Amino acid sequence: MDELKKRAKELLETGAVKVVIGYEQGTGNKTRAAFIQKPEEVSRLIFDSRCVLNLAVYLNKPEVKQIGKPAIVAPIPVLRAIIQLASENQFTDDNLLILGITPESKFVEFNKLADVETYLDQHLIEIEARDKEILEKLDKMSVEERWNFWVEELSPCFKCYACRAACPMCYCHRCTVEMNQPQWISVPSHQLGNIEWHFMRAMHLAGRCVDCNACANACPIAIPLNLLTKKTLEEIKVSFGGYKPTLTGGHIMSTFKPNDKENFIR
Numbered sequence: 001m002d003e004l005k006k007r008a009k010e011l012l013e014t015g016a017v018k019v020v021i022g023y024e025q026g027t028g029n030k031t032r033a034a035f036i037q038k039p040e041e042v043s044r045l046i047f048d049s050r051c052v053l054n055l056a057v058y059l060n061k062p063e064v065k066q067i068g069k070p071a072i073v074a075p076i077p078v079l080r081a082i083i084q085l086a087s088e089n090q091f092t093d094d095n096l097l098i099l100g101i102t103p104e105s106k107f108v109e110f111n112k113l114a115d116v117e118t119y120l121d122q123h124l125i126e127i128e129a130r131d132k133e134i135l136e137k138l139d140k141m142s143v144e145e146r147w148n149f150w151v152e153e154l155s156p157c158f159k160c161y162a163c164r165a166a167c168p169m170c171y172c173h174r175c176t177v178e179m180n181q182p183q184w185i186s187v188p189s190h191q192l193g194n195i196e197w198h199f200m201r202a203m204h205l206a207g208r209c210v211d212c213n214a215c216a217n218a219c220p221i222a223i224p225l226n227l228l229t230k231k232t233l234e235e236i237k238v239s240f241g242g243y244k245p246t247l248t249g250g251h252i253m254s255t256f257k258p259n260d261k262e263n264f265i266r
């Protein structure tokens with residue numbers, strides 16, 4: 001952490017960046033995002049296992065953009081989100097500095113997005129064993145049982161959209177769920193409305209979700225909505241050989257290869 005703080009201070013002192021986005025102590029035992037703009041405030045920065053917010057979500061916020069060039073504290077899920085966002089033309093090497101944190105909590109600075117991409121080759125997305133177990137159980141269910149499982153899990157959702165707000169990949173200026181001309185998704189949080197919202201969201205994130213779990217961590221009533229995106233990750237592995245964020249894109253839902261398994265496309 002000392003190395004990270006030292007570098008953050010240097011960057012702010014020299015004016016190389018205008019803000020360092022990192023983690024700080026929040027209320028209770030929680031951590032929260034910190035937006036450090038003065039060198040003397042870098043002592044607020046912390047990093048430990050409680051730092052699970054995906055800070056990349058702030059890179060697209062107009063309030064953050066208007067401060068000027070940021071440096072961002074980036075453990076692996078944040079690094080993945082940065083590469084995915086860069087592949088979607090959300091930023092380039094010129095408007096971002098990356099203060100990486102390895103899984104061993106070591107500081108590593110990246111000068112180029114391409115270096116992050118190479119580094120991530122050693123850290124491919126792997127669904128955790130306990131989630132895999134749940135997904136396997138779901139796979140073994142009949143269609144009706146699976147439908148009932150999801151209806152029950154999603155029924156408490158009251159559409160606060162905290163999951164969407166926490167997701168770095170949900171950055172559309174206007175979300176489909178808020179359109180009423182035409183209205184694609186039912187507004188109320190009844191059974192149909194909840195199923196439509198969550199399935200639409202999972203498909204929108206297929207081939208883009210970096211499996212950071214920020215959405216599920218943000219849900220005030222602990223709906224396991226990340227199981228849906230984990231399922232799409234597993235399906236992508238079976239059908240397309242897996243997903244990893246790359247600068248050159250080639251997104252699952254927007255590209256076609258002649259050897260894709262989707263026979264109906266040929």
Ligand code: SF4
Pocket residue numbers: 054166167168169170205208209210211212213214215216226229
């Ligand atoms: S859908 Fe959830 S797990 Fe996937 S990138 Fe967004 S916040 Fe992370």
Ligand code: SF4
Pocket residue numbers: 156157158159160161162163164218219220221222223225
């Ligand atoms: S955070 Fe939870 S309650 Fe809020 S919209 Fe998402 S799933 Fe529903």
